[in-house]
Structures are given as C-alpha cells and as structure tokens.
Amino acid sequence: MEKLANNSIKGIRNSIHSYLKLLLPLLFFSGQALAQETSFEDGKQYILGDLTVTGLQSYNEQTVKTYTGLRVGQPITVPGDEISAVIKKLWGLDLFSNVEMYYTKIEGEKIFLELYIQERPTLNNVTVYGVKKRKVEDIINDTDLKKGKKITESLIANTKNYLQNKYKKQGYLNAKVNIATAADTSGVNVQNMVINLNKGDKVKIRKIVFEGNDQLSDKRLRKSLKKTKKKKFYRFWKKSKYIEEDYREDLSNLMDTYAERGYRDARILMDTFTKVDENNIDLKIKLEEGNKYYFGDIDFVGNTVYTDRQLAQILGIKKGDTYNGVLLKERIADDSKPDAIDLTNQYQNNGYLFSSINPVEVSAVNDTIDFEIRIIEGKETFLDHVTVVGNDKTNDHVIFRELRTRPGQKYSKDNIVRSIRELGQLGFFDAEQIKPDIINPDPNAGTVDVQYSLVEAGSSQIELQGGFGGGGFIGTLGLSFSNFSLKNIFNGEAYKPVPMGDGQTFALRLQASRTFRVYSLNFSEPWLGGKKPVRFNLSLSRTQQFATGYDSRGRIDVDKSRGFAITGVSAGLAKRVQWPDDFFTISHAVSYQRYDFNDYNSGLFNFGNGSSNSINYTIGISRSSQGPNRIFPMSGSNFELTAKFTPPYSLFGTKDFEQIKEDIDATTVRLSEIGNPNNATPEEQLEYTQLRGDLERLEEERFKLLEFYKIKFKGDWYTRLVDKLVLRTNAEFGFLGAYNHDIGDVPFERFYVGGDGLGNFTLDGRDIVQLRGYENQSLTPYINNAITGNLEQEGGTIYNKFSLELRYPFTLKPSASIYGLTFLEAGNSFNNFNDYNPFELKRSAGVGLRIFMPAFGLLGIDFGYGFDSDARPGSVGPSGWQTHFIIGQQF
Template sequence: MKRFISLELLLTLLLLFFTLSTFSQDVNYDPDKKYILGGLEVTGLQSYNEQTVKTYTGLRVGQPISFRGDQISAVIKKLWGLELFSDIEFFVTRIEGETIFLELYIQERPTLSKVTIFGVKKRKVDDIVKETDLKKGKKITESLIANTKNYLQNKYKKQGFLNTRVNIVTAKDTSETNAQSMVINVKKGDKVKIKDITFEGNEKLSARKLRKSMKNTKKRKPGRFWKKSKFIRNDYSEDLSSLIDKYAENGYRDARVLADTVEVINDKRIKINIKVEEGNKYYFGDINFVGNSVYTDRQLGQVLGIRKGSTYNGVLLRERIADDSKPDAEDLTNLYQNNGYLFSQINPVEVSAQNDTINFEIRIIEGKETFLNHVTVSGNDKTNDHVIFRELRTRPGQKYSKDNIIRSVRELGQLGFFDAEQIKPDIQNPDPNSGTVDLAYSLVESGSSQIELQGGYGGGGFIGTLGLSFSNFSIQNIFNGKAYKPVPMGDGQTFALRVQASRTFRVYSLNFSEPWLGGKKPVRFNLSLSRTQQFLASFSNTGRVQVNRDQQFSITGISLGLAKRVQWPDDFFTVSHALSYQLYDFENYRTGLFNFGNGTSNSLAYTIGISRSSAGPGRIYPLTGSIFEVTAKFTPPYSLFSDKDFKSLRERSEELSEKRATEGLTAEELTELETVDQERFKWLEFYKVKFKGDWYTRLVEKLVLRTNIEFGFLGSYNADVGKVPFERFFLGGDGLGRNFTLDGRETIQLRGYENNSLTPVDPITNQQEGGIVYNKYSMELRYPLTLKPSASIYALGFLEAGNSFNNFQEFNPFQIKRSAGVGLRIFMPAFGLLGIDFGYGFDEDLRPSAVGQGPSGWQTHFIIGQQF
C-alpha cells in the first residue's frame, strides 16, 4: 500500500530543517535534548529596541528549549509574519551543562524616506501617494512594491491606457538610518480606442442593435463626445451581460457568448470580435401564481403585465418581479412591500418548456405582516425633532411601506435643511417571527440661512443691498437669549429681511412663513410687508445724476396667505389663498411711464392657487417628478357698482395719449389726461391667470432634462375701463426685475435677449408698457459637477422660446422668439443660488430700435437668487 507525505507535513519538515541549519555548528549540542534558556542576545538591530524584539519572540530566560519540536520554528514564523525583517537567524553561542545561550540575528527591512513619481501631473502626485499608502516610514517589502505597481497599472487601464507600464526602483538614502527612497516611473502611453466591434453568428439581431446594447463599450465614432470609445475590462464584462439581456428581451433566452477576442491593431487601436449563439425564439405560456393569499391572481397578473403568447422577455419578467433600478417601480415586490410585507419573497420558476413556449410559476412566500417598531432620527444638530417627525410618513405602529419611506426621504429633502444626497433610511433589527422592524433616518444638516450683502454701480449711483434670510427660524425663541446661535433656529419657519437703496430708490421688505400653523396640520401661513420708493432722477449738463426727492413714486403693500396640503386627488396637491393690498402713490412723478403723475391707485386682490409638487428628492437639484401651478388673482369688479362713465374716460384717455405720442400736449391737456386716468384707476380692477409646469426626467444617472411651460394672461372685466397699467408681463433677459420702478410687474426670464426686450410696444404710446399675455417654453439639460453640502454646482444647456402680446386677439402660441445657450449654477447655503448664462437669441426683439437689426445675438446673464 502506497503512502504519501502530506503537504503540511512536508512544509513542517522543511521549516524544521531550515531552523536547525540556522544554528551555528561551532558549538556542539544535542538536538534531541531539552535545554534551559540561559540568555538571548539580539544582534543586527538598527532602529528597533532589543527588548522589544525579545518580547516579540515570546522566549523567556529559564524556560525549556527543544529543537526537535516546532518551538523555535514558531518563533521564526511569527517574526517573518511581522514583515519587518528581511533575514532572521538563530545561533547557539555556548552551552553550560543544561543551560543554553542563543543569539538572534535579524536584518531590518529599510523604511521609506521619500517618493518621487514621474509621468503624472504634479497635482495628482499627492492623491497617488495617499491611495497607495506610500507614507514616510513605511517598511519597503516586495509585496508593497508589487501592489503599488499593480494598482497604478490597473488605475490607468481603467481610464483607457491599456499599455500602461510602471517601473519602481529603490535606492539607499544616506541621510537617514536604514532608509530608502523610491522612484516610480509611470508610462501611460496613448489611450487605446476601439476601432470596431464585430459579431459572428448573429442572424436574428443586427450588429447595430447589439452594439447599441453595450452601453459603456463603444467603437470610435467622430463627433460622439458624450461616450468615449475606451476599453475598460470591467465595463466590457458588464456589457457582455447586457448583450445577452438584449437577446432575452427579444425572446432568445438561450443566447450566449461563445467567444470574444480583443485584437491589438497598434498601440492606439484595438478591435473586438464577439461570437454568439442565438438559439431559438420563445414565447410566454401559462403564468400561474402559487402561495398568494393577500392578492388575487388577477391583481398580481395586472401588475405583472405579461400575457400568454407574448414574446419571451427575461429582462421584463425580472423587472416586473423586482426592478432594482427604480426604488418606486410598479413591480410585484413593491406591491407587497408597500402593504406591510417586508419579508415577502417572489421567485419566477420555469416549470416546463414545450416546443417554443415556456410555462412559469410565480412562487410567493408572503411572510408575516410587518409593522414599524421604533423610528429614530439622527444628525439633526440644529433642527428640532418635531419639525422632522411631522414630515415623516413612517410612524411607530404603522405597517411597513417602502413607498412611505421614499416619500419621507423626499419630504425631508424638500425642507432644504439637510443634504438631500445624504438622507439615508436604515432598516434595523428585522424580525420575521414577530413581524417588526426598526427604521432609522441618518441626516446631515446643511446651511439653511442666507446673507445677501452686495454693492454695485447702476442707475447713476451706488446701489447697496443687505438681505438676511433664515429658512429654519424659531420665532418662539426670539426673546430667548440662549437660543441665538447666531439667531433662534430649529422650528422650520422662514424669516427674511431685505433692504436695497441707492440715491434714486429704496426697497424694504419683510417676510415671515410658518409651514405648520397650529403645529397639527400642514397649513402654511405667510405674511409679507413691503415698501418701495422711486425718486425722479435727471442728468445735469455735466452728466451728473440729480435726484429730486419731492418727486417720487411709492408702493406700500401687505399680503396674508394660507396654503393647505390636501389629500385629493393625491397628497402632492396644495391649495393656497392670499389676500393682498397695494397702495400706489404718485407725487409729481411725471416720467411717461404712467398717464398720471399725481394721485393714488389702490389694489385689493384675492389670489387662489392650486399646485402639485412631486419633484425630488432634493430641492436644489431635482432628479425626477414635476411641479405644476395654476393661480388666479381677482380684484372686485368696482365698475359694476359705479355710476362713472368709464367708456368716455377710456376714449378720452386714448385720444390724449395718442396726441401726446405724436404732437405733444398742452399743460391743460396733460392735467386733463392725469385727471381722467386717476378716475379710471382709483381702484384697480382686473383678473390675472397664470400657469407654470416643470417636468424633471432623469436620462442617465444624474443627467436630468427639465422641461418648462408657462402662460400668463391679464384681463379686465369691463372693456370700457380698459387695461390696467400695473401687474403686466415684461419678458426677456435674466428675469430678475432690475427695473426699480416695481409697478407690480412680473419679469419673465428668456435668455438670449436683453432685459424686457421681448415686451410688446403699445400702438398708442409707442412705448413698451408691458404685455397682457405671454407664453414661454424651455428645455434645460442639467448635469451636476458636485452636490456637496458646502456647494452644489451643476452645468446646463438650454433651448428657450416665448413671446408676449398686447392683447389676447394677437396671441399666437407659435409666434415665438427663440434662443439657446449654456450656463452654470452654484448654490452655496450662505449665499443662495448664483449663476451665469450665455445665450444666443435667434430673432429680433420687440423694441422699436431693434427693427431690421437682425438676431439679438449673444447675451450674458448673471443669475442671483433665481428659482431652482
């Protein structure tokens, strides 16, 4: 009978032989005899303490020593395992009777003193040193050098540099004890591009379709900058799976890759050939559900959405069972998990395949109904717990619902108090037996207060702005000195103050908002106070601005609003109400903008709005969802209760206005015009309807398409009264409303044109007095550069079109002014949203001076505080 020596025994014998051979043969000793260790001397040390090394060995004076066992070999193995030494040897120095004295000679590995890297950009050197852990004092080992070399080669191969070569050499550093410097030379070479991808064996699906299914491995194509033709091994392996999935989507479940080869053409180009076997085309047969009691077969079949006889699609079947790409997908797994069955399991099983038809069983283990046990929140250092918990759709004792968790994450992100990218719900302590689970939300506070402090030159003088906005304010602690850090925070209220002033105007505003009035229901209360003063300015002969404060136009306003989140048609809807009053006061303010320079106008209006907002998860950079808003603003129809002859007043006003534009008016006629319009607009009467819709569509990862539609119309109840001179639409430019007259106008952004330049010209006065109706369309492609709490930055490209009109009869939604461009947005919590856009207008604007001048051309727009 043959006997074999095990590998473990062989290694033990070799180690024992090596151990015995390391002892000096000058002193005779009996290897079978046990000795008492009389002393241990450590030699060869350069940086380590002798006692430290003795401690590592575990050998103590007075203990028995045997050379036949594994006692000494274990010590050597332990010291080698430290990877601190390049040589280890034991010597017998002398023997006195039963006592033996040993010497341990070690050679320390050199330490790393410095690293020099060639072949990479200087700014990348520190990152490489950190990634490879080549810090000073590191022991230089063969594995360190090999791992560093492999890491760098793989790093650059992933970037498409397939011919990367890395050489590492070390040299003695005489400036330090037992130290070596390291020089790394990286030769990346040229990026290797894929010249072509060819297929063999494909008869059912074209090579074009197969190449398209490979999302990350593309052949070189001129002009395609958004997807590179680099060859990255991991991406290529994933794309081979995607190729098989493409066949599975078209009924070929047996398709497989027989072989794939990467042919090197030269240092810059490779060619990929993939040989496939397609197999036969299959169809879905019977699909039966097994184990379901919560939902009927019909209900499950409606969600599955696959009918008998349809082409087999393995990818679709997998997605209808559980779509991992969408957390809120309409699939069977979410159907159960949104109704409390966290521990449910759903598995499709092929039970038979007859000819070209495959029959399935969807086997369901429903598990026990699951309820939330504990719901906790962490990371809210500033925001009070009640502000967070009132937004959560997950409460202790409720059924587990994945949909409620997703909605809670969105609501927390919409608050703006936390970094939406880092809101992490964590399912803890799941217990299938008791049917309970704990849920923990991890939050990271982000800045919720903003300061606006800026100065500039415009309008003939210096303009200063001071604004403070606190979006997580706590008014109940306003008299609590201890709560000022630097202001009372944590209750989710909004408090904003803004002051802007120059020699020619002043603006004061105060806004307060409470999102949960009474603390029990999501009813938002808003209070807004504002005061604007515009002084008449003129230029002297020397070009200096002269301001007359006795000639001014002022607006004083107050607004109260309530907005309630409703449950129908769904709980994304909000209904809002607002009551506002504005007093327009003219004191000898004759500029031609209005027909009267003395007197007052009053505007008392009620606004109702219906909105639906499902965009998220973040407020700054939404990835999905939509925002719709319809508002209607009404004033009382005063003319119905007045005995004034408004028709005669309007006709006389139009007659005098036309004469002023063509011939000029006498002093008496100017006074008459002011009196007539003062009578017409003592109390403004109008209605104003607006619609705005935004859609956010995630295309790939965080590449988002924002689609926008806007419409606005300012109407009058009584044609005899005419159109009010306030509340009009001014279209074009950055949309920031830089005209300081603030006559209740709305400035609408349309980039690529100068501010207000798409405002129609009034045929009577030949001036741009504001549009009565406008429409706007835009598409914006966004991509984030960073979404960190300290600063969110994203780039964008846009297409926009729109126009405004003097009356509804002239309105044509297809008669539009077009533009396109690119831009950048930076959101910093302390300063809000900042940005810049470069837009090109393809058409003439509506100003009289622009007629016949051709396209608007390139315009630069600076964005401050624009809506997201």
C-alpha cells in the same frame, strides 16, 4: 556561533558541524577550557543564560527582547517550538528582511542565544513622473505610500500592479510602471522611491465583429453595447476606448438584448480581442443564439391577498407573448426604480414586507415555456418604532410631521420613498444622504422598525444678488433663515446665531439700484397650529421708484426728489390637500398696496401726483412632486396656476368711466396735436398746461381703486434620461385683464420679459420673466408717452415662454452642489390679447453652470445667444451673445 533553523533539525545539525570546525583550532590550544564546556545536544532542554539582539538600526534592543517573550532563566528546548514561534512572530511584523537565531555558547545547562535582525528600509519621499502634479497626491493616497512605511517586495509589487490595472481600466492597455528605490542619507536605513508612469495612448476599438448571429443584426447587437463602441470619425460624445469593466457589463447587456426578444438560451461562446497595433484592437464575439421562445401558461401559486386576475394585470404578460426574461424580472421586482409598478412593490406597499416572489419554469415544450409565480406572502407587517438620528439642529417634531410612516401603520415601501422626498424638500438635510434603515425585522411577530439617518445641511442663507437692468446695476442683500424658531426669539441661549429648529422661515431683504429701493420682511409657518400642513405667510414691503431722465451726455440722470412709493402688506394660507392626490396644495392670500406719486409720470399712467389703492385676493392651486433633491430634482413635476382678483368696483360705483375714458382720449389727442410745448404759441402753452392737469386728474380718478384680474401658469417637468442626466421642460403663461374696458388695463402688475430674471422685486407687482440670450427686460413692449412724447416701456399684459434644459451634476455634496446645463428657450410679451401670437417667439440657446452653497444660495453663469431682435426701438438683427450672472436666483 551557530544558526538555529526555524523548525529544521537538519539545519541545526549542519550549523553545529560548521561551528565545531571553527572550534577545532581553539580545541588544540585550549583543551582545558573546552573540557569545562558542555557540548551541544540536539533537542535538549537548556536554561536560557542570556539573549542578545544584533543588527538593529532604529529599534531599541530591550523592546525587541521584550516582544520575543523569552526571559533569562526560563527552560528552553533547542531547537524547539519556542524559538520557532519567536522567529515566526517577528517575521509576521513585516518590519524585517532577515531574522536568524544563533547560540553563542553553552555553559553546563545554560545556553546563550543571539538574535540577528536585518531591518527593512523606511520610506521617506515618493516622486511620481508621468502624471499631472495634481494627481500625484491621489496616487500616493491610493497606494498608501506614506512616509515612514516599511519598503517590502510586496509593497512594490502591489503598487505596480495597482497602477497598471488602474490605467488599464481607463483604456490605457499599454500602461507601464517602473519603481525604483535609492538610499537617502538624511536618515538611518531610509530610502526614497521613484515611480515612472508611462500610460501610453488609449487603446481604441477599430472593429467589433460578431459571429453566429443569424436572428439579430450586427447593428442591433452593437447598439446594445452601451459603453463599448467602435471608432467613428463623427462620434465625439462617446469615446471608442476599450475598458474591461465596461466591456464585461456590455456583454451582459448583449445577453439581455437576446432575452428581451425570446432567445433565452443565447450565450457567448467566446470573446477575444486582437491587437492591431499599439493603439487599436479588434473585438470578436462568437454567439450561439438558440431558439426563440414564447410565454405559455402563467399560474400564480400561494397568493391569498390578491387574486390571480389582479396579479396578472400588474404582471402584464400574456400567453403567446414573445419570451422576455428582462421584462419578467422587472415585473417581479424592478430594482432600478424604488416606486416601480411590480409584484414585489404591490405586496410591500400593502404591508407584506416578508413576502417573496419567484418565477419558476415548470415546463418547456417545443418553443413554449410555462411558468409558476410562486408567492410566499408571509405575515402582514406593521411598524413598531419609527426613529430619526442625525438631526442636531432640527427639532424632532418638524421631521415627524413630514413622515408618511407612523408606529402601528402597515409597512409600506411607497410611504418610505415618499418620506424621503418630503425630508429632502425641507432643505434642512442633505437629500443625497437621507437613508431609511429597516431594523429589527421580526417575521414571526410581523413587526419592523424604521430609522431615518439624516445629515444636517445649512439652512440659513445670505443672498447676494446682482445684475444689470432698469438703467443700472441692481444689487440685493438678504438674510433668510429657513429653519427659524419664533418661540425662542426671547431665549438668549437659542441664538446660534439665531433661534433655529422649528422649520419656520424668516427673511429680511434689501434690493436697490440707482432708480429704486425695495425693503421687505417675510415670515412663514409651514404647520399653523402644529397639527396640519397649513402654511401661514405674512409679508411687509416698501418700494421707492425715482424719476429718471437723460443728461446732456445721454447718460441716465436720477432725480430722487420725484418718484412714487408702494407700501404693501400680504397675508396668506396654503393647505396641502388629499385630492386628487396629496401633492396638491390650495393657497389663498389677501394683500393691500398703496401707490403714492410725487411729480412722477410714466408711459403706463398719466398722473404724476396722487395715489392709487389695490386690494386683491389670490387663489392658487399647485402640485409639487419633483425630487428627491430640492436643488437638483431628477424626477417629478411642479406646476402652479394662480388667479389674482380685485373687486369690480366699477360695477357697484356711480362713476361714469365711459365719460372719463372719452375725456382722456380727447385730452390725449389734443396734447398730441400741440406736440412740444416749447415750440408752441403762448396760447397753446397755456392750453397745454391746463390739459396736462386735466389729464392727471382724470387718470387719478380712473385708477383711484385698481381693478383687474391676473392669471398665471408655470409648469416644470423633470425627466431622468441616463444616469443623472436630467431634462427639465418648462412652460409659462401670464395674462393681465380688465373687467371694464372703459377703465382699461391697470398700469401695474405687468410682465417684463428678457434677460437673467433678476430684479424680481415687488415694484408695482410686476413679474420679471427670465429669457436668456437677450438683455434684461428687452422683450417688453414700448408705448409713446402722451405727455413727454417719449417711447417708454409699459410692460406686457400677456406673455408665454417655453424652455428645454439638459442638466448634469458634477457633485451633489452638501458643501456645494454643482451642475452644468444647456438650454433652448423661446418666449415673448405683448401689449394686449389682440396682438398676442403664441408662435411669434424670440428664440435663444446656450450653456450655463450652477453652484449651490448653503450659505450663499445659488450662484451661476449663463452664455446665451439670441437668434432674434428684441423689442427696443431701432433694434435690428439677432440679439447675439449675452452673459447672464445668476446670484441668488431660484432654481
């Protein structure tokens, strides 16, 4: 047999010579047979007599023959382009380690060929040593080392280079990777691969040395290297490891530092590192600072929409200012902030999408640089089509009514940014994946289309909430559908599992402990009538509170035959307004509560039988601009101021509340004088019973129609510090007042401070205020019950609270959003305004974790340390560490 080289005539000839040497013995013994054969001629055209394939282990011979494209009986030139093309085609598959073509014999015009193939081994198992087991799968996926893959030299080399570079980028400059393969007898031509990783220790930066810096200090330059730091024993929040990518980014920051201070010609002449030992390097950066420059004349060219003065005010740079290249770039177009105040946004927010703005240096004399801001305004741009995609559940009209972009409107980048926020605040879509696409731009016609790509997120929620307070475990079970569709309530086909898509809210809630039960139903329509953002809300509630005491062992004993119940109904309207801006909402609500008592006495009121009624009106003003993610806001603020009023009945009625108060005070004093009736004389016991009945009658008369006013303020501010590190600042204040001091403060609507903030039920209208690091409601004042003689919580009539919270997200995926936090809090509640001291605060600090899953709401845990004692009788010393579980808590 003779080998046909790819395209080398010389190779063919050498093969022929070798073949002829093999034929010489046969020629001697069988000259007649050979005489009948035609000798091989270089470059002659033959007829392919047959093609055989040898060396195959796993592939079918007929499949390979078909793939070559060679057919028996076809003319073929040997050597020639056909054979070269076949060999090249087979090599291109990267499935074989050797491909060779031979001719076996020639009969007249026919030539018989043999294709020899050596298959590459197939990968079976991959074993990785030197990393944690949970990271092995990631390595195999990243390097694409899948079972069945052909093992090639390039595969091994690429895998080795990838892993070495991967760990070098993480600071392991001494990382070593060894890869070996071995035959696996379980299959034909199968091999296993073993990867040995030795990351070594992370290489640290011992010193950073600067040369050539006369104008800026080493300290200032080191500070500009945000991610490249030298070793210091006290630095634990930023490691000193050397990472090439971060280092190159920091070199750019270094040049920005010079550019911000007027040194526009500054440059890095050389940067290198010296290996001190296996774990330490020294960085050396040689600089040329150049001269300091100043801004000269700044002229605007090409502007017709805005005057030079208007543009100069936005640019904010004056002649004589120190040259600042970074600031100039940001004032032209700040890419880091979509809503930045810059020249580009000024044009794009007013319809000029196709505008371009370029600063050009026109002269540099001595240390002064003159600029021209060259503006091509382009044609005024209008929106042609506005579309949404990806909303599989939510109806189009729910989305379009929130958009600030309408067909026919001028293009405005600010309106697009605002639309993204509004869609994110709905809670129906993954806020991180809301993407506006600018499509079909037509500079000549001045039109553009906007398409919002959305990804639906779970909007229904099962609320499972738990905590301890009020003498036992408080549990909550609720179903909340925040994208409900009331109009399809009788449409059986719309139940998936409930009618969805119209943006309404429908919620059922049950909350209970040993001492109380709460049932509530809530319905909300955010666009009443469908044309304006007017929210309608209707809620119904029923609360039962049972009497409690203590058994002989000191445990809480619940008597369900005694207690009181509250039945309430509330309806409200909230309208988004345009002034001072369209983040503001004004709300109105009217509600009615009826309190029914059955042999129940509390420190808040002294009648155990009877009823009270409350008809109140609430007005609120709020501004909500936080976003864009509803679960994890990174910017903006949210504040709410509400005032709740009842009619001042005492101003119009005929009751003498001054006399009632005097009678109550006198009765209370006499009851206190008698003390425990069990130790009194028979006459005093009879008097005690009569006085107690009188007191209950007087108290019921006083609170038959409740009258009060209640003011509350809550503000949250979100500030993005670095990357996704967010500072949440919170301030709260509440005050419960009375019109008539003879009536005094009502026994309901009080503030209970301390703990995890759970148990925020509708029981007597109270507000449960979270203050971590203390037990639930333990910062609430106590009073002495005139009837029972026991100290009991009465709830505060005034409170204030302040919080600082640092948050950082680990993931914001729609399936689960997870973030960690640290907090500082301080707050307190007081019996009355005379006792109020805004600086007498109970302080705490701690850490926490939050996990938001669409189906279950917010889950979390906080560990808080209270630095002060709480308000419970006998409490001394700091509250200490407290653990708070957050289940279904608002975020």
